[in-house]
Amino acid sequence: MKKYRIFTAAFTAILAISMSYGQSSEERGLQIAKAAEKADEGFGSSIVELKMTLKNKNGQTSERYLTTRTLELTEDGDKSLIVFDSPKDVKGTATLTFTHKVGADDQWLYLPSIKRVKRISSNNKSGPFVGSEFAYEDLSSQEVEKYAYKFLKEDGDMLIVEQDPVDPKSGYTRRVATYNKGKGYRLEKIEFYDRKNALLKTLDYSDYKLYKNKFWRALSLNMVNHQSNKETLLKFSEYNFGSELVDEDFTEVALKRAGR
Amino acid sequence: MNAIKKTKNAANAFAKNWANFVIRYKWPVLIMTLLLAMGLGSQGKMEFDGDYHVFFSESNPELEAFDALQDKYTKDDNIIVVLAPKNGDIFTRKNLIAIEELTAEAWNTPYSSRVDAVTNFQHTSAVGDDLYVDDLSYDSANKTNEEIEGIREKALKEPLLVHRIINEEGSVTAINITVRLPGEDSAKEIPEVTIATREMISKFQEKHPEFDVYTTGLVPLNTAFFESSQKDLMLTMVMLLIVIIVTLILTRNIFATIATLFVVIFSIVSAVGFVGLNGIKLTPPSAVFPTMILTLAVADSIHILITYLQKWRKDGLDKKAALVESMRLNFMPVFITSLTTVIGFLTLNYGDVPPFWDLGNIVAFGMTMAFLFSTTTLPALMAIFPIWKPKAVKTNKEVTTSGYAKLGQYVVRQPVKLTVISLAIIGMLTYLATKNVFNDEFVEYFDNTVQFRQDSDFINENLTGFYNVEFSVGSGESGGINNPEYLQKLNDFEDWLEEQPEVVHVNAFSEVARRVNRSMHGDDQSFYKVPENREEAAQYLLLYELSLPFGLDLNNQINVDKSESRVTVTLQNNSSAEMIAFAERSEKWLRDNTPEAMNSIGVSPTLMFSKLGFRQADSMLKGNIIALLLISLVLMIALRNVKLGLLSIIPNVTPVLVGFGLWFLLKGTINTGMVIVFGMTLGIIVDDTVHFMSKFLRARRELGYDAKDAIIYAFETVGKALVTTTTVLLAGFIVLSTSSFALNSYMARITVIIILAALIIDFILLPSLLILVSGDKGKVETPSHVQVQLDK
Numbered sequence A: 001m002k003k004y005r006i007f008t009a010a011f012t013a014i015l016a017i018s019m020s021y022g023q024s025s026e027e028r029g030l031q032i033a034k035a036a037e038k039a040d041e042g043f044g045s046s047i048v049e050l051k052m053t054l055k056n057k058n059g060q061t062s063e064r065y066l067t068t069r070t071l072e073l074t075e076d077g078d079k080s081l082i083v084f085d086s087p088k089d090v091k092g093t094a095t096l097t098f099t100h101k102v103g104a105d106d107q108w109l110y111l112p113s114i115k116r117v118k119r120i121s122s123n124n125k126s127g128p129f130v131g132s133e134f135a136y137e138d139l140s141s142q143e144v145e146k147y148a149y150k151f152l153k154e155d156g157d158m159l160i161v162e163q164d165p166v167d168p169k170s171g172y173t174r175r176v177a178t179y180n181k182g183k184g185y186r187l188e189k190i191e192f193y194d195r196k197n198a199l200l201k202t203l204d205y206s207d208y209k210l211y212k213n214k215f216w217r218a219l220s221l222n223m224v225n226h227q228s229n230k231e232t233l234l235k236f237s238e239y240n241f242g243s244e245l246v247d248e249d250f251t252e253v254a255l256k257r258a259g260r
Numbered sequence B: 001m002n003a004i005k006k007t008k009n010a011a012n013a014f015a016k017n018w019a020n021f022v023i024r025y026k027w028p029v030l031i032m033t034l035l036l037a038m039g040l041g042s043q044g045k046m047e048f049d050g051d052y053h054v055f056f057s058e059s060n061p062e063l064e065a066f067d068a069l070q071d072k073y074t075k076d077d078n079i080i081v082v083l084a085p086k087n088g089d090i091f092t093r094k095n096l097i098a099i100e101e102l103t104a105e106a107w108n109t110p111y112s113s114r115v116d117a118v119t120n121f122q123h124t125s126a127v128g129d130d131l132y133v134d135d136l137s138y139d140s141a142n143k144t145n146e147e148i149e150g151i152r153e154k155a156l157k158e159p160l161l162v163h164r165i166i167n168e169e170g171s172v173t174a175i176n177i178t179v180r181l182p183g184e185d186s187a188k189e190i191p192e193v194t195i196a197t198r199e200m201i202s203k204f205q206e207k208h209p210e211f212d213v214y215t216t217g218l219v220p221l222n223t224a225f226f227e228s229s230q231k232d233l234m235l236t237m238v239m240l241l242i243v244i245i246v247t248l249i250l251t252r253n254i255f256a257t258i259a260t261l262f263v264v265i266f267s268i269v270s271a272v273g274f275v276g277l278n279g280i281k282l283t284p285p286s287a288v289f290p291t292m293i294l295t296l297a298v299a300d301s302i303h304i305l306i307t308y309l310q311k312w313r314k315d316g317l318d319k320k321a322a323l324v325e326s327m328r329l330n331f332m333p334v335f336i337t338s339l340t341t342v343i344g345f346l347t348l349n350y351g352d353v354p355p356f357w358d359l360g361n362i363v364a365f366g367m368t369m370a371f372l373f374s375t376t377t378l379p380a381l382m383a384i385f386p387i388w389k390p391k392a393v394k395t396n397k398e399v400t401t402s403g404y405a406k407l408g409q410y411v412v413r414q415p416v417k418l419t420v421i422s423l424a425i426i427g428m429l430t431y432l433a434t435k436n437v438f439n440d441e442f443v444e445y446f447d448n449t450v451q452f453r454q455d456s457d458f459i460n461e462n463l464t465g466f467y468n469v470e471f472s473v474g475s476g477e478s479g480g481i482n483n484p485e486y487l488q489k490l491n492d493f494e495d496w497l498e499e500q501p502e503v504v505h506v507n508a509f510s511e512v513a514r515r516v517n518r519s520m521h522g523d524d525q526s527f528y529k530v531p532e533n534r535e536e537a538a539q540y541l542l543l544y545e546l547s548l549p550f551g552l553d554l555n556n557q558i559n560v561d562k563s564e565s566r567v568t569v570t571l572q573n574n575s576s577a578e579m580i581a582f583a584e585r586s587e588k589w590l591r592d593n594t595p596e597a598m599n600s601i602g603v604s605p606t607l608m609f610s611k612l613g614f615r616q617a618d619s620m621l622k623g624n625i626i627a628l629l630l631i632s633l634v635l636m637i638a639l640r641n642v643k644l645g646l647l648s649i650i651p652n653v654t655p656v657l658v659g660f661g662l663w664f665l666l667k668g669t670i671n672t673g674m675v676i677v678f679g680m681t682l683g684i685i686v687d688d689t690v691h692f693m694s695k696f697l698r699a700r701r702e703l704g705y706d707a708k709d710a711i712i713y714a715f716e717t718v719g720k721a722l723v724t725t726t727t728v729l730l731a732g733f734i735v736l737s738t739s740s741f742a743l744n745s746y747m748a749r750i751t752v753i754i755i756l757a758a759l760i761i762d763f764i765l766l767p768s769l770l771i772l773v774s775g776d777k778g779k780v781e782t783p784s785h786v787q788v789q790l791d792k
Helices: A011-016 A025-039 A252-259 B002-024 B026-042 B061-072 B093-106 B145-157 B186-207 B218-251 B254-277 B286-313 B319-350 B354-375 B377-384 B397-413 B415-433 B451-462 B484-499 B509-520 B534-546 B576-593 B605-639 B642-647 B649-666 B677-701 B707-736 B742-774 B785-791
Strands: A045-055 A061-071 A079-086 A094-098 A106-111 A116-122 A147-155 A158-165 A172-180 A186-194 A199-211 A215-225 A231-236 B077-085 B112-116 B122-127 B130-135 B173-179 B211-216 B467-474 B503-507 B564-571
Touching: A025 A147, A025 A158, A079 A252, A094 A252, A106 A252, A106 B534, A116 A252, A186 A215, B002 B026, B002 B319, B002 B377, B026 B254, B026 B354, B026 B377, B061 B467, B061 B564, B061 B605, B077 B093, B077 B186, B077 B218, B077 B451, B093 B112, B093 B145, B093 B173, B093 B186, B122 B509, B186 B211, B186 B218, B211 B218, B211 B451, B218 B254, B218 B286, B218 B451, B218 B707, B254 B286, B254 B354, B254 B377, B286 B319, B286 B354, B286 B377, B286 B707, B319 B354, B319 B377, B319 B605, B319 B677, B354 B377, B397 B415, B397 B707, B397 B742, B415 B649, B415 B742, B467 B576, B467 B605, B484 B503, B484 B509, B484 B534, B484 B564, B484 B576, B509 B534, B509 B564, B564 B576, B576 B605, B605 B642, B605 B649, B605 B677, B642 B649, B642 B742, B649 B677, B649 B742, B677 B707, B677 B742, B707 B742
Parallel strands: A116 B130
Antiparallel strands: A045 A061, A045 A231, A061 A079, A079 A094, A094 A106, A106 A116, A147 A158, A158 A172, A172 A186, A186 A199, A199 A215, A215 A231, B077 B173, B077 B211, B112 B173, B122 B130, B467 B564, B503 B564
16 A cells, blocks of 8 residues: 555655745645655555554444555556455455556455455545545555645644645545655645535544654554544554565455455 | 401502502612513523424433434434426436536535435446446436436336435435534524525526425424524514503503503513523424413503503592502412412423423513512503593493393303203313324424425425334344344345335345345346355445445444444324334334344334324323412412312313313314423413402402302403403414414414313303302392492
8 A cells, every 4th residue: 555655755855855935835735745755665565464443423443454465566556455354254355456546446356255356346436445434545545646736834844735636536625634844754644624625534643663764654543534523543563565575466366365 | 267367468468568669669660670671681592492302301212212223323414405307307418417416516515424316326237247336327418318218227226216316207306415413503503504505406496497496304304493483483573562452452551551561571581581591492382482471471461450540540549549459459369370370381391392391481480570570560660650541431341241240140040050061061072182192293393384394295295205213123243234144034124114005115234235245146136135144244245335435334224333233214104193003013023023132113203203292291291280289279278268279170170171172173183282281271271260269259258248149249340351361362372373383383272272261161160160069059149239339
């Protein structure tokens, strides 16, 4: 999942940023997004396990365990493979997603109970991911091309940028993202505004860890829905960047294999 | 006898002193009462609460069950915008474009979380191992005629759409806007949503006159409650006008009319202050308080004023003496009638419907203040105002007096006959009264002049039902909704519900299970059945969860730990009795056909309203008995006669029985608003009895009359006053009966009948009974007309 890539930054990118004045806020916003993308370039692939905790308005919770494999691609969006480890009755169910910089993503689903792979064609980016407060579009790889940008303000190391989705099917009118310039342009917070431009959700990144002295990864992501008062917490185990995944690990056959 | 005389003298002396004090310090008294009224009024706040939840007390078990269900699943309110194209066909390019447009616009509704329309319905189709999930009609402008025909076919086959979003003919469609109100301030949130949707709809209609648009749903229902509160509040103005006219006619004195206005306006302003101080939010039942206070308070003033003017005009007393005399004569009766009215209204607190608690408390407070102002502000003002000789002092009083006397003579001639006839009629009507049935259909709370009612009726007839019942069907284990046995039983329940004649639509999780199963088998219809093993069901559910669009999640239908699922049954308009019977039938089916964990009780706002009348009646019973006991006790003390106090129960209770008996002949169904009338009218009609009996006793005790002469005396002295106050009360409740809100209008209508019945009973049955219990029928009827006249 490339999205974590932009939450991190590279030292080189800082140098690349010109702090020249006279830039329009649109240009500066785009520049920041590009800097963030650049800072996370080159991680190759990663494997991470995560626990997803869903909490409803009354505080009742339910948990899911997943494993995510991500392969970085530069010419197009990243590939990812997610396997459900629990609850027991969905163990082994797996999804394979090819994100695209332009157009609908490709998605396959493997169901162990019928031992079949189903290809799913859907424009449904704004829908929730398995009942969580995260939409697909929040989780899929954050390509720079997917938004129009507007720099809003600077607060110490924090750069606040408005991101307007290009896709008309997005569930949002805009997102307001906070980048941390001093920590490799990693993301600290995103606020999501719904179609009527009311604050819908806030995503907070915490427990950041630096890998390979270059890639920042938040080990805890908390999404709060202000309208439904539901929350979803993602807790990541240690990232494994050493697995050297390749294209063959992201095919229908691999999907079946991963699901067992 | 001496003791009685003493207390009586004490009371007289107190009233006299009070009057003298008020007259001497007329300016300070006036200013003090003005300050009191203004001070209370400055705390006043008129806020409205339109949320239908206000009709249910926190301890209401139906509300508890409903809240519990809403806690488990997503809690939503909605607005249903129904579009009926004039060409009678949804599926034309032009109409689909318009629907898409309005759907997009509807996402801008404040607090909206989801908009469902025929166009954005997530349609799933399967070709081999490929699944396609897409909007049923996206970008309709670029669809070919064949594609549009295809859309029609898919839509009209879709069980999730037909009878919910479109009708079977495809001529009417709905856009369902789900809103998630924060619930912090319904007085702010509901109008915000309403204004936005109305604006959106009027813009749409301007652009697309080829559509008829109708609106219903829970938010419009709340708005209708809201607006009928405000409308009923406006009835106050009508009543104020009536008060002015009635006072002018009865007193023929402009100053008396002004003074009366001061009293009633001070009373209402104080009551408004009470509303503000207690943070009461007005609802349709409680918003009628100003009209009620006006109606009830004006009687106090009129009694005092008429006596005052009479003493001055006819008996030639000077201004001050006439005022003191009037206060002396009226202080106790006004006090007692105010007290009984306050008791009557306070007993509304025994009911189970909070808006009526508010009504009871506000009016009780207003009446207390009305008593205070009638005995302070009123005499002070009359002492300040000059008194003018009316141009024509000539009255037809002689004629009316003899009219009442004649009625009295008629009654005393045949007390036994009249008692028997009266009791026979009362008995018959009492029997009929028990035949009334409860019916609280909240759509029918609004009469046909209300837009919400008209629109809801159209939608009920042409698209779907507004009434529903929900069941949370448990599996007994976490994740148990994927148990094939559970799914099969749930499917059976769904099938059984579909067969019921009153059911319009059923939404159950078993339908989802069937649908996904079919999709996973290349849309093979033979797999339109629930999965047969648990892993399969769980994984299909995961797939389904992955396909849900923005604003929807499983929580609409499934609880968090996946142990229960929600079944929503949409019904045709049904009476309360039918609703309750349906819910019980469904509960019984679950008990008979499913394991214990799956047993569930039906809940919904509709069902809550259906049971509201019964609940209110049960809880009011105690309040009514207490009201009757307390008021009878007050009467015994006031009349200083236990026997007559007990006897008074008959003329006080029977008008209500007569009222409901006649109501059965008129309508036959009663609602929650009418349950309160016993306690409420008891406090009002008892006044007639008090006045009549006290005059009867006065004639017996002070003038030494026999029973029959005492009756005639009572007729002559209070006959007119009773007719006058009854007229004022009738006017007030007739004004209220024009309310478009049935809880108020039905209550007012039956009160009109009861008050009228009370007067007739007090003129026919009460005197007959008084003669019979006095036991001196042997005495020869002596013409005591002269004596009576002398006494005046």
